[in-house]
Amino acid sequence: MTKDAFSHVNAWVFDLDNTLYHPSARLFDQIEVRMTNWVMRTLGTTQAEADQLRRDYWHNHGTTLAGLMREHDVDPLPYLTEVHEIDLTHLEKDPDLAANIRALPGRRVVYTNGSGPYAERVLEARGLSGLFDAIYGIEHADFLPKPERQAYETIFAMDGLDPTRAAMFEDDPRNLAQPHAMGLRCVHVSDDPVEADYVHYSTADLSGFLRGIV
DSSP: OHHHHTTTOOEEEEOOTTTSSOGGGOHHHHHHHHHHHHHHHHHTOOHHHHHHHHHHHHHHHSSHHHHHHHHHOOOHHHHHHHHTOOOOTTOOOOHHHHHHHHTSOSEEEEEOSSOHHHHHHHHHHTTOTTOOSEEEOGGGGTTOOTTOHHHHHHHHHHHTOOGGGEEEEESSGGGGHHHHHHTOEEEEESSSOOOOTTOSEEESOHHHHHHTTO
8 A cells, every 4th residue: 555655754855846836836937037047148148049058957967057057167056046036926825735744754854956045935835834844955965956866865964864764756757766776765746647667656646645645
C-alpha cells in the first residue's frame, strides 16, 4: 500500500514552483519575461537571443542563473531579486493542502531553485506560512541548482535530514534522479506523469496524495 511505503519517512521535502501551487497559476510566465529582460539588459542581446539563452541555460545547467554565472560570471543576488518580483495576488489559499501538510509526521521543508524570500512570499499567498521547519532557496546551496548532486548534499546536510528516511515532491522529474539515488522516496507532482526508475509515485493532486499517506 502507498501509505506503508512512507511509514519510514520523518522528513518531507517539497519543491515550490508548480508543486505547492498548480501550474495553471502560470507564475513562470511572469518570471520568464523578467529573466529575458534581465539577460537583454545585462548581456546586450536582442529579445530573441536572450530568450534562447534563457532556455539553453535552463536545459544545460539546471537553471538560467547557473548558466549565467558559469558563462558570464554574473552576480546572482540582483538577478534573483529582480526576476522574482512578480505579482502573486491571483494565487489562492489552499486550506486543504495546508491541513494535509500540517498532518505529516516529522520535519517539513521547502527546497526550491528560486530564492528563499520568494518562497516565503508564495507560501504566504497560498496560506502555507508557518507549516515548514525550514525554507531553502538556491542561495543556501551556494547557488548550485537542482538537479546537481552537490546541491542536494549541501541542503540535506544543512538540514540534518537522513535521505533514507525522507520523501521529496517535485514537478520536474529530472530533479528526482539524484534524490532517488540518495535513498529518498520520490513523488512526481504533475498532470503529466512520466515513467522513470527514479519516480516512485506520480500524482496530479498533491493534497489528496498526502491525505492518503498519513
